[in-house]
Amino acid sequence: MDIGNLFTIFVTAVLINNVILNQFLGMCPFMGVSKKSSSAIGMGGAVTFVIVAAAIVTYGLYHGVLAPLHIEYMDLITFILVIASLVQLTEMIIKKTSPSLYKALGVYLPLITTNCAVLMVALENIKQGYDFAEMLTYSFAIPIGFTLVLYIFSTIRERLDAAKTPAAFRGNPIALIVAAMMALAFSGLMGLV
Amino acid sequence: MNRKENFTAGFIRENPVFSLYLGICSTLAITTTLNNAIGMGVAVIAVLIMSNVIISLIRNITPNEIRIPVYIVVIATLVKIIQMLIKAYAASLDTALGVFIPLIVVNCIILGRAESFASKNNVFDSALDGLGMGLGYTCSLIVMSVIRQVISTGVLNFTNPFDATQMIFEFRIIPEDYVISVFNQPFGAFVTFALLAAALAGYKNAKTAKAEKKKKAQEAAQAALAKEAK
Numbered sequence: 006m007d008i009g010n011l012f013t014i015f016v017t018a019v020l021i022n023n024v025i026l027n028q029f030l031g032m033c034p035f036m037g038v039s040k041k042s043s044s045a046i047g048m049g050g051a052v053t054f055v056i057v058a059a060a061i062v063t064y065g066l067y068h069g070v071l072a073p074l075h076i077e078y079m080d081l082i083t084f085i086l087v088i089a090s091l092v093q094l095t096e097m098i099i100k101k102t103s104p105s106l107y108k109a110l111g112v113y114l115p116l117i118t119t120n121c122a123v124l125m126v127a128l129e130n131i132k133q134g135y136d137f138a139e140m141l142t143y144s145f146a147i148p149i150g151f152t153l154v155l156y157i158f159s160t161i162r163e164r165l166d167a168a169k170t171p172a173a174f175r176g177n178p179i180a181l182i183v184a185a186m187m188a189l190a191f192s193g194l195m196g197l198v
Numbered sequence: 199m200n201r202k203e204n205f206t207a208g209f210i211r212e213n214p215v216f217s218l219y220l221g222i223c224s225t226l227a228i229t230t231t232l233n234n235a236i237g238m239g240v241a242v243i244a245v246l247i248m249s250n251v252i253i254s255l256i257r258n259i260t261p262n263e264i265r266i267p268v269y270i271v272v273i274a275t276l277v278k279i280i281q282m283l284i285k286a287y288a289a290s291l292d293t294a295l296g297v298f299i300p301l302i303v304v305n306c307i308i309l310g311r312a313e314s315f316a317s318k319n320n321v322f323d324s325a326l327d328g329l330g331m332g333l334g335y336t337c338s339l340i341v342m343s344v345i346r347q348v349i350s351t352g353v354l355n356f357t358n359p360f361d362a363t364q365m366i367f368e369f370r371i372i373p374e375d376y377v378i379s380v381f382n383q384p385f386g387a388f389v390t391f392a393l394l395a396a397a398l399a400g401y402k403n404a405k406t407a408k409a410e411k412k413k414k415a416q417e418a419a420q421a422a423l424a425k426e427a428k
Contacts, residue, residue, distance in 0.1 A: 026384055027384055028227065029222075029223050029224075029226040029227040029384070030227075030301075031223070032223045033219075033222075033306060036219060036222075078278060078282070081274045081277060081278045081281075081300055081303055082271060082274040082275060082278065085270050085271075085274045085303055085304075086267065086270070086271070089266070089267055089270060116306075118266075118270075119304040119305075119306055119309060120304070121223045121224075121301045121304045124300070124301060124303065124304050125297055125301060128297060128300055129297065132297075171396075172399075172400070173396045173397070173399045173403060174392075174396045174399075175399075176399075177395060178393075178396035178399065179392070181388050181389075181391055181392035181395065182388070182389065182392045184388045184392075185384075185385050185387075185388030185389045185392065186385075188383070188384040188385045188387075188388055189385045192383060192384065192385065
């Protein structure tokens, strides 16, 4: 196993090809639950769990069932069902362990099913031909990048609420301008690897 | 709501992208060129119409508790078919859109219309709703991609999606020395989107303000009339 290679995958996925700012995936929770930094962390945790679990299960299913049977074209349907069930499981766990977080996340919790980042990670693991270690690294790095950006963004948005903004920009448009500035800042990390 | 209203809702009033913020992942990512925007738009329209029709057909036999998984399976099957067709007949589009074609499965517009419209209405209305919403989505993509492509490259062009070597039209709008290439990057995507969303919100604000003013004037006139009658 090549540690350097894994490190490159990790840094690329967290900072350079950041899932939100560079690939525009997971925009719904990015706009929806970024109003408070505490719910941003909760969301990040839930997404991390779902992405890693979904990546491991779909990776196993693809290489254990779909590829040997030569029914690779069933990948989308299989993956989305795995993700939907895992989200349901996460929802049940959070509801039991932390009712306050459950309330704060609201509708965005079941919507993790339609969080493009989850499906993207599952598909990308197969497309890039990652081995098991690379797959694990990549599946951890993507949600870490997601949580990092979501948290930074939520702290800015908390300040933004108190700021004076033109009526038309209030709410989401000004938040998107902030996201644009963050994307510009993150693009400065491009030469890192 | 009549059929015409239902069809046109997706363009401005309930524009899925700029006012409901649905399906914005793909909007931000693929609007770098007009070709991508039209290709993606057509793929989404096709999936949206077919999924609305199928879900409307099975709406009475789907058990309520498991309707979301059923919808997702229907949508995933349709998307896979479209993906295979694009791969076979429009290879250049397939490389340009990449992972965003399979990601149509998780485009909130499609599941959203299935849940909020097709599961309650008949087949014809659902197909019409799918076409209207899909066209609204495509128009948003086209507007955004034209802005971004023209500012970042200065050229507006469209190539035949089935044969990448055949150029259908090409204009140079901005001289080469004055283009702002950062509009090709994520920064440009966010800024363009924010400005368009703000423009739509401003237009809506102005409209409601006007309506309120009119209502107030009417009330004042009525009050004056009532006073006179006394």
